[in-house]
Amino acid sequence: MTARYQHLLSPLTVGSTTLPHRVIMGSMHTGLEEKDGGEHELAAFYVERVRGGAGLIVTGGVSPNPEGAARHHGAHLSTEDQLPRHHVVTTAVHEAGGLIALQLMHSGRYAMHERAVAPSPIRAPINKVTPRELSESDVERTVEDFARAAYLARQAGYDGVEIMGSEGYLINEFLVEHTNRRTDRWGGSPPARRRFATEIVRRVRERTGPDFLVMYRLSALDLVPDAQEFEEVLTLGREVETAGASIINTGIGWHEARIPTIATSVPGAGFTWVSRALRENLRIPIATVNRINTPELAQEVLARGDADLVTMARPFLADAAFVAKAREGQSDSINTCIACNQACLDHTFTGRRMSCLVNPRAMRETELVLGPTRTAEEIAVVGAGPAGLAFAEAAAQRGHRVTLFEEQPELGGQLQLARRIPGKEDYQHTVRYFTTRLRELGVTVHTGHRAAPEDLAFADRVVIATGVHPRRPGIPGDTGPTVLGYKEVLEGAPVGDRVAVIGAGGIGYDVAHFLTHNPSADFYAEWGIDRSLEARGGLLTPAPEPPMRRVTVLQRSTTKPGSRLGPTTGWIHRLELRMAHVRFITGVEYQEITDRGIRMTAPTPEAAGAHARAGGGLALEAPRVETLLEVDTVVLCAGQESRTELALELAGDVRPVHVIGGADVAAELDAKRAIKQAVELAAALP
Structure with a gap:
């Protein structure tokens, strides 16, 4: 273990479980939870992260009953005949040496189907469905559903559960007066509104025994009107602790909050001060979350006492080996999450499989494979924007001999522009990552050189990633001095x-x-x-x-x-x-x-x-x-056009010539599409 990250990489014993370090791989709903046969792909996704150093993994949200699922036929765990699918995942993770907890998440009024339920029949501003109000017997049944789901999770081989009590889902809705207008024993006063959460934790602990991890995701800062006061949050934390929680994981903001909490505009570790306030008042370990994307930042958060653990979700999409690289002192080789949301949360909230802009292999580990090449080629890549960089890295990783040409004095292309936008500074991490990886892989790089056809004569294959140039809209005077x-x-x-x-x-x-x-x-x-x-x-x-x-x-x-x-x-x-x-x-x-x-x-x-x-x-x-x-x-800012001059000069070339990224399709500045296309091409080479 490098002394540089001594807090981050130190073990922590929680009950009968010893976590190998202070990083929890946080919950992400991948889109594979509902797919027939998706458990095998999900297992491959998790195993690659365990091999990369992940210790405790929290799955995507699984409802304790069908009505709590996010969508029609959404993931839920309520019967024993569902256990074999989960066994595939837990067995694979354990064989790789990892730990895994199932997140129990009832969507409440965020569920996008006609069976949606909530404490009160109040529609969420981000949903078109008005939920049905739970009767008292429904509430009691739902508490029991959580307990049974936790019991089934243990039977399925999970090492624990995380009870989702934040982000505006059902448990959180019970806690807030705006969404809980009840006057029975489950509402009407702060203690009554807390009863649903604490009773779930108590029964989950009762049903699963003392040596099972029970994490509770606590909404520490709701960021919506008429929400909890922080003293109420602390009181809930103490009650959850007494009810049997092993770890409290911090949640920030509801999905309907009109305040950024995880986007790139949020400062790094921008909400750990909230976790610190919890930690100062509670006894069990506190995990902090949101916009912690480098080992340096995580180490700093832990060293100053903001939390006992750091939960990272999207950083494990960007780089499966995040922890292993930190342990080996190779943080410059970490493919850093830039919090763009384009391939992860945007996909999740539109019903598509999650992936990652900077790592399109995420969630495609079994189909997008960068195995050793059968025949090493000399490959020339022209253009060091997102597409050219991603292809050069992937092809070199496979064993090809790659030479990269870039006419500008620095690598990055459009990424160099993106990082200048306020709030998008993290794009510089992507440039740093590729620069480091190309050096590690022995890629020959020529900057400040505009490649001509004669420069490419040595290559067996040419990849043109020359990008785009801004389009002139054709308005009279659009070349004027202003x-x-x-x-x-x-x-x-x-x-x-x-x-x-x-x-x-x-x-x-x-x-x-x-x-x-x-x-x-x-x-x-x-x-x-x-x-x-x-x-x-x-x-x-x-x-x-x-x-x-x-x-x-x-x-x-x-x-x-x-x-x-x-x-x-x-x-x-x-x-x-x-x-x-x-x-x-x-x-x-x-x-x-x-x-x-x-x-x-x-x-x-x-x-x-x-x-x-x-x-x-x-x-x-x-x-x-x-x-x-x-x-x-x-x-x-009227769009852009592909730079195709070199491609036209090489038309009819007997060698394979590939055009990728903006040079292929200029619509918008789509780094997600460019990087995905580049890696897919590299994977498809002989």
Whole structure:
């Protein structure tokens, strides 16, 4: 064990179980829990992480009864005939030397089916289903369902369970007055609202015995209106402790909270101060969560006493060997989670199999295999953006001899632009990871060199990953002195106080945020988070700093701006720009860009207002007006085009020539698609 991570890598004994280190692999619903035969793929996913050093793994959420499942036919454990599937997973994990706990999660009013139930019949703002109110006998039955599911989990070979009591699911709904309007013994007062949670823990412990891990996921900071006061949270923690919990795992925010808690905009280890307040008042070990993605950060959190354990979920998607690399002192080789949500949570909440933007092998361990090559080739890769880097690493890992050309002086391509966006600084970790891995694998790298066909004569195979260049929208005057491309802006070109951004896609949103973000902004003040833990639910009135510029975002389309942003992060980007007073105008027809601004026609203010109230779908025949939008700078974010010059020069080449990433498809700047395509190509080579 390296002394650098002595806190992180020290063992911890909890009851009769000794954890090998202080890292818990947190719960992630993968999408394989419901798939026929998915248990074998799930076992392969977990085993790869155990071999990479994971100690205690917590599964994705499994309901204690069918009505608590997230979707129709969702994962639940309620009968003995379901045990064989679970045995496949637990046996594989144990044979690899790991520990595994089943998360018991009743979705409550978040369930997206007609059988949804809740303490009171109040629909969640993020769901279309109004739940049925549980009767008193239903509540009693549900408590017993949790206890039986825990008993079955033990029979299935699990080392413990985690009872999901946070994030706004059923147990959390019982705790909060806003969602629990009951006046029986399960509501009406804080002690009565806590009874459901504590009774579940007590009966689970009673049913599973003293030598079984019982973790409780405690909502330490609800971040919704009319929620728990922190003293109520502490009281619940003490009651859960007395009822028999082994570990309390911290939960932050409900899914419906309008505050980021796990997205890339959240500061690293941004909520461990809440766990510290719990740890100072409770006796059993406390695990902390959210935006802890490096061993250095985890070590720091534990060293200062914020928690006894660190729960990481997505970092194990990004790199199965996170712990092993930390133990070996190779943290630069860790493929770091960048909290983008694009392939993990976005997939989960839209019913797709979870994966990872920076590691597309996650959840595809049995089908996307990077085994040794049968015939080592000399491969030339042109372009060191996401696609080129990912292919070079994967091909070299398989044993091919790879030479990489990049015309810029540094690796990364569009990742170098992404990391300049406030809140997306973690993209620099991806560049660091690939840079380290290419060096470890012996890839020959030429930077500051634009490859020509003659440079590639040595290669048996050529992979073109030359990326994209910004598209000019063809507006008269779009090459004028007041016009800049998004690349120039992100690289530091001077920009005036009044700015028009042409294009309301992901790039337009990022650039508008870049231009308006005030460097003195405090995340907690900006979003209204009470660090004193005195406000109910942890909520204060947001107090964002004044924006650095006045920005107007223009869009030709009449669709709602931001409609293509990620489902779990789009709302954050929209709120960020709203707090910065960014104005959006849709349905724009451009006449000319001049030194004074943009001459254009657009819907009248009345039509635009109706459009905004309707949430999009502005009629093309809506009344319009010609206007001059006076600005100092115009920034073009009107899409991009593939760079295909080299591919055209090599057309007809007798060698295999592959075009990947943005050079293949230029739509948006999709690193997820580019990296996935690159790794799949490397895996498919002979």
